[in-house]
Amino acid sequence: MTSNTEIQAFIFDLGKVIVDWDPRYLLHEIxxxxxxxxxLVEEVLDLNWFRAVDAGYSLSKAIAERSEIYPDYADAMQMxxxxxxxxxxxxxxDTLDIVRKLHAAGFPLYILSNWADETWVRVEEDMTFxxxxxxxxxxxxVGIAKPDAAIFDMARDRFQVExxxxxxxxxxxKNVDAAIAAGFQAVLFETPEKLAFDLRSFGIALP
Numbered sequence: 783m784t785s786n787t788e789i790q791a792f793i794f795d796l797g798k799v800i801v802d803w804d805p806r807y808l809l810h811e812i813x814x815x816x817x818x819x820x821x822l823v824e825e826v827l828d829l830n831w832f833r834a835v836d837a838g839y840s841l842s843k844a845i846a847e848r849s850e851i852y853p854d855y856a857d858a859m860q861m862x863x864x865x866x867x868x869x870x871x872x873x874x875x876d877t878l879d880i881v882r883k884l885h886a887a888g889f890p891l892y893i894l895s896n897w898a899d900e901t902w903v904r905v906e907e908d909m910t911f912x913x914x915x916x917x918x919x920x921x922x923x924v925g926i927a928k929p930d931a932a933i934f935d936m937a938r939d940r941f942q943v944e945x946x947x948x949x950x951x952x953x954x955x956k957n958v959d960a961a962i963a964a965g966f967q968a969v970l971f972e973t974p975e976k977l978a979f980d981l982r983s984f985g986i987a988l989p
Contacts (some may be wrong), residue, residue, distance in 0.1 A: 789967060789984050791943045792884055796895035799971045800878060802871040811868075812858045821877065826852050826859065836896040838925035847906045866901050876974035878911055880981070885914040885989050893918035894934075894950070896927045917941055928952070929960035938964070941944040949984065951977065 797803040806823070826848060826889040835841050838876050845863055849856035885891055901923035912918070919937055923925035926936065939946055943963035952958050953971045961968040969980040978988055 787950045788947050789889075789986065790947040791890040791892065791941070791949075793892045793894050793937060793943075793948060793966075794881070794915075794956075795957070795971065796893060796897065798879070798953040799874070799951060800875055801909070803869055804871075805862075805869050807871060808862060812865075814860050822855060822858060826855050827862070833927055834898075835898045836921045837927040837930075838899065838922050841898050841900040866873060867905055867920070867939060871948045873909075873911065874974065877977065880920045880974060880988060881911065882916050884986075890941075890943070891915045892939050892943070893920075894928065894952075895919070896921045898922040928954070928957040931960060931964055933959055934964035934966065959984055963985070 792987065793798060805827070806819075807820065809819060809827075811823060813822050831844065831848065835844050836963040841887065841901075845859045849859055852859075881891065891914055892906060894914075895918070897920045902920050902922060906912075907957065914978070917940065919940065924936065926933040934945075937943070939947075946967065948966055950958070950966045950968040951971050952961070952968070955970055958968045960969045967984070969977070971977055
């Protein structure tokens with residue numbers, strides 16, 4: 783690896799960057815009818831609902847409350863909780879290859895991920911790649927979620943990094959924009975190939 787850059791550390795998101803996670807993997811099975819699936823995703827378990835859970839709101843309580851509002855979907859929501867690990871299909875090997883090369887080159891690596899604590903503890907042990915990372919912030923454990931500016935301040939202080947020399951990698955544009963507003967370098971993750979290209983633009987050439 784060659785490096786001619788001011789970047790000294792990296793912060794990675796997990797879901798859809800390293801972890802092949804998508805709630806639709808499971809929701810398609812729970813609600814195979816497209817109309818019912820659309821309502822479940824857009825109305826019952828919408829983005830605001832996910833953000834509240836990611837920020838530390840109890841998943842069990844959130845499901846119970848949602849079940850009172852949408853009783854016809856109560857069984858589907860409980861199934862979503864019970865079978866939640868099925869929202870993960872594995873890990874992206876090409877992204878992990880980049881992680882391993884950065885780690886081997888001596889760059890400090892960290893994780894900043896929106897993830898409900900109740901589901902994180904069910905899969906954490908399966909993520910053997912965590913050994914490459916020096917520390918991690920899981921939103922549901924700290925009660926703050928991206929793109930809240932406070933979680934980027936937390937990352938700066940907890941990881942003891944200088945934002946202007948730290949590259950944040952995330953699949954959400956709002957999170958990337960929030961990181962940049964907090965003073966970090968940041969790129970939008972689309973594919974591992976695009977990430978390798980972005981790294982080269984920062985002067986980091988992977989072998």
